[in-house]
Amino acid sequence: MKTGAKILVESLQREGTEIIFGYPGGVVLPIYDELYDSSLRHILVRHEQAAAHAADGYARASGRVGVCLATSGPGACNLVTGIATAYMDSVPIVALTGQVPTNLLGNDAFQESDITGITMPVTKHNYLVKRTEDLSRVVKEAFYIAGTGRPGPVLVDIPKDVSTTSIKDVPVPEKVQLRGYNPTYSGHKRQIEKALQLIMAAERPVIYAGGGVILSNASAELIRIATELGIPVTTTLMGLGCIPCDHPLNLGMLGMHGTEYANFAITECDVLFAIGVRFDDRVTGKTETFAPHAKIIHIDIDPAEIGKNKRVDVPIVGDTKTVLSDMLTCMKKKGVHDSWIKKIKHWKQHHPLVCPDDGCLHPQYIIRQMSELLKGDAVIVSEVGQNQMWTAQHFCFRHPRTWITSGGLGTMGYGLPAAMGAHFARPDVPVFDVAGDGSIQMNIQEFGTIAHYNIPVKVAILNNRYLGMVRQWQELFYDRRYSYTEMPAVEFVKIANAYGIEGIKVESPDEVMPALKAAVECDGPFVLDFRVEREENVFPMVPAGAAINEMIGGHPR
């Protein structure tokens, strides 16, 4: 005889789970009791939201399914933002929640919330387990659904009596059988050939690569295709790292805060090869003027993404890695686009991203120094806002899964807990959380967790005493009326010290490199409080609803 709690823990281990981020509470007591002498590692966070983000950060950095655990009611509700974040960026996590006993379901019992109802629109799937007998099958299905096809979060809600009831061991199904779930991995042969024909005939092709390339580990295939066909590559925020930043064909990020040359290339291209992307509004600007002269090829594992925002000429439903490999096999000759490449090179020379050099402490400079020090061998996590965009623009990413950011949902407070998770996936490299003073205060309680477990996350706060991105919009589009975006100074080093974390306040450019080195050399967590130029803007910028080649803050063309 085994209790549901024991079956749950064994099921998690069977799925290869090594670490859980969680927070205990009433109805998960039986599960926590089982964890007490289990070999599963559990990290006690300081707020359930952080558990979900940490599981997400772990999943993004490792490519495996992350796991978080919370109690019913408030615990489960606190996971919601983290689950929604994972959902928007297609991150495989399994969120386990306790629930009130089955006989009390729907009674407004203490700490009851209908978490399967609440998370329905932000999960790939969710379960309310009503019988202990179903538990091992449900956990198996949850991991399978989370990690296959287009990945995403799956929530499993477990009433207390389901955890406590003892049953005879039920055999675990060998394979998951879900009639309504059959993701397509291989692309249609004819469509792949059609795509190749279109690319070979193109004069000005561009690859537009996104998070799908990272998710399916298709970076090598992407680089081979680009190199052999001589096609420049621009990546989305989520795709950064799928091609090294200093690769001659790399155009950097496109879209609202993309490089001018990436946006020019999109506007002038005749074939747009979209791979694992979703034509998000932050990328396309005004959709009618996005790649207006191009025939579009689109590879995505999710058929619902194809043709959603922009009409596509050659749709290919399939896994990015599988489709690109098939494409490489079908490819008969190499491609050359010398005059197009030359034109792009000219744009690159005349429209570079700029970093002001006037002796003041500029955030762009800090990111560039960080990039120089770490050489791409680190995991960089960001919060949301200006800090995120400056990092995306100025850090030189060289490997997939080394850039972790909340792209779709844009969740402030994501960075620190996600960085904790990322550390457990990549203990071999430094992990930085690039933060703003606004974002860091949304989950600053996690200083407690990184101190508790000595998690060596380095928190680099670009402290401008503003909610910088909102302030930037107010400056540009609301006549500098800074409505509720200013925040008084916070001494983050003192806060860090109170938790037993070391930190340095940095106020001038020459202190940046020594401070970064001190952070990296420190064995444990470290906080860097950079007092940056207060009203620095993220440029270039495409105003909302404009065409992406109509950028402000760029170079005259």
Add this chain to the structure above:
Amino acid sequence: MKPHTLSILVENKAGVLSRVTGLFSRRGFNIESLAVGPCEEPGMSRITIVVIGDDAQVEQVMKQLNKLIDIIKVSDLTGNERVERELALIKVTAEVGSSRAEIMQIAEIFRAQIVDVSPKSLILQVIGNTQKIDALEKLLRQYGVKEFVRTGTVGILRASKNVTGGK
């Protein structure tokens, strides 16, 4: 914008209906009618939904519906050779001696059945497509419709006709 009749084969499990309707409500679609019941396959149900939307919007919802784990198959019956029916019950004021005969005549024209008679009212049962039921209700309004209830459209393709969509 035109009405689309979607036929959705789902696992008969708790919560499936809210998963399905949630995809409509988050896009601001109003569901015109909805009918659910068990179907030819054990453990499955079939949902027929009528929504008004433009083709691209409806196509997007269908793709999203297909992604739901508990959904086996989604078909848009619109534009295909199909049979669509709805059943309605109409309680209409019909005092003895007044317009009773007239109402019964109308019922006959519409092939509606009278399923309940009381001194003050009649209940008519009518089966047909949406337009037919709308027309009957409109005609009966002058006599005083006390209550009007309808099942929502169910639809089925005629033999050997292809359906668009799928999974």
